[in-house]
Amino acid sequence: MNQWHLCLAFFRVGILGYGGGPSSIPLVQKEVVSKYKWMDNEEFGNILALANALPGPIATKMAGYIGYRVAGVLGMLTAVLATIVPTIFLMVILLTFLTSASDARWVNGMTEAVVPVVGVMLAVLTYDFLKKAKADLGWFWMIVLAIVSLVVTAFLGIHPAIMIVGLFIVAIFKPDSKKQGGSS
């Protein structure tokens, strides 16, 4: 049953994720956390952090790991294939038979209309993560860490992987004292 659910969940993720792998992040969260409840938002957040810190496509890393975590190696294969095969198939067929379908105005119209929907899903997910961060760290450290992350990644243009690896190191090597926020 899990195999079938994995297949369905990641088929939807692959076929609905307009704008490349990263836009499928909120879709994966919806399927994996809200619908099938294979994991909580906390675990999903860790997976997302690591997927961001490692090289390579985000969508297949998430699909592959979640498939593996839910149903072993077979689950991994199911989830990855369900994510990528339908769209590769479409791509090969469309590009082999009609070279200029991407010029079709209605195709572009479809993509345009989906972008704000994904934007809303991302914004909702952002809110969920901030709320959870506030519950754990308190207002002060949540805001400090969020602002530092924003400045480092968006304004200084430093790759988020570096920020995430930095936080990993601080968390692992900081001596176990009372819970206190991290310096950056």
Add this chain to the structure above:
Amino acid sequence: MITYWQLFIAFFIPGVLGYGGGPASIPLVEQEVVDRFEWMTINEFSEMLAMANALPGPIATKMAGFIGFQQAGVIGSLIAVFATVVPSLLLMILLLRLLMKYKDSPKVKRLTMFIRPTIATLLGVMAFQFFQTASADSGFLTMSSIGLISFILMERLRIHPAFVILAALVFGALFLG
């Protein structure tokens, strides 16, 4: 045989060097496919990229699947996709297994906590970029109407995003083309 090996190399490199997901690997793929192995001209590459952008799903695997198929049929396609997906996925599974083994240790708990605001920021910045793109492509009013309606459908009426996205696709094909 040599093509298979070249396909593996051409997609293995973007797969392990492309930080930031599939879209970040586009220039790396271009370098291998256009500059190094000369399988495509820059024009053919941008035509393919336009199609890859118009279709749903991860960009990197769509490019790998198509270029592999074009160069060496179904097996070529399999090799290129394998080279894109598997190395980084293995790394991911190994590291997460390690993390899960120690998931009750205070260090890993702290890690989860520290990282959350950063993830929120990354998602927030992505949301902003999506709204910006939509606003540039179809105007602020259209963007915010679609955004508001989809927010109400998904968050208030609890409709699965699949249906909301399908509705948006139909709307876009009919009215935004």
